[in-house]
Amino acid sequence: MNADFYSESFTVKAYECDAEARMTPGAILRRAQQISTDQCDLLGLTNEVYARTHTAFLLAKLAVEFYAPVRAGQCVTLATRPSAPQRAVYGRYTTLCAQDGTVLSAVDSRWILVDTRTKRILRRPPEDMPMPFVQPPVCELDVSLVKGEAQPVAEETAFYTRCDQNRHMNNTYYADIVCDHVPLERIAAHAHARLAVVYHSEVPMGASFTLLRAQTGENGWYFVGTDGEKKHFEANLTLTE
Structure with a gap:
């Protein structure tokens, strides 16, 4: 199993789309979250491991860029590339591509590993927890915010x-x-x-x-x-x- 890259293909469902038949940002994020879970399960980072080590990955921030609408009924490929932690932050870059390889959307998510008992951020995983993510980030999006008087x-x-x-x-x-x-x-x-x-x-x-x-x-x-x-x-x- 390749820890640096994992992909799945699927057909966009109507229930994942809005009134304009465009895949919603929430649906794209749910697909991105699921492929991350699927890859971790295949690599041995299962719920049983998290329970045994009293750990969990929590999402700290993300950015999504939309390059073209993703339509209901469209066949697409989701590919995810996790990276080694940088100052305790684990990055993951996920793309949604059309059948011809055109990138339709990209997700840059930043995760932290925490101890579920103390809620403290772990800079290193427990010794009995496999952590196969060793590659540097392949791409990073701008995750900064523009704020206003809300x-x-x-x-x-x-x-x-x-x-x-x-x-x-x-x-x-x-x-x-x-x-x-x-x-x-x-x-x-x-x-x-x-x-x-x-x-x-x-x-x-x-x-x-x-x-x-x-x-x-x-x-x-x-x-x-x-x-x-x-x-x-x-x-x-x-x-x-």
Whole structure:
């Protein structure tokens, strides 16, 4: 099994797409998350290993660039390339390509390994935990944020259907929330160009937070989710001109 590269092909399902038959950012992130899990399972980084070593990978930040819409019924190939940790951050670069090799979208995700008992970041994995990722990053996207004076737009909740086995809101659903709070006439008429998300703290199942939004350009927005003084995440979404 190649630890440096792994790919899977699939046909985009209608339920992964929006009203314009375009694959949503959240659906792309769910596919990217799944291929990461599939590769780790094949390499021996299974749930049993995480449970035994009291560890977990948590997503710290990501950026997605959208080069062309991905359509329902389209046959595509997802390829992922994990890299060795840099100052305790494990990078993973994932591309979504058309059958002719054209890159339709790219995801740069940055992960940290934590001790689930102490919540401390681990700069080295436990001795009995295999860690096969040794290659330098093949590509990195801009994960920085453009911020603005955000105002409240909604109250959001980590409902049952938004949560995963860790019993907190799955990181891909923040992309859905962001897209749902861009003005409808904008997101229906313009394709996605870029999404960046920084994750600060988990939202436990059943908990709520306030979503704030600021416009950063004609087709750009900044979002932040807070619970009082506690910040859960920040994000930028940019649409095409």
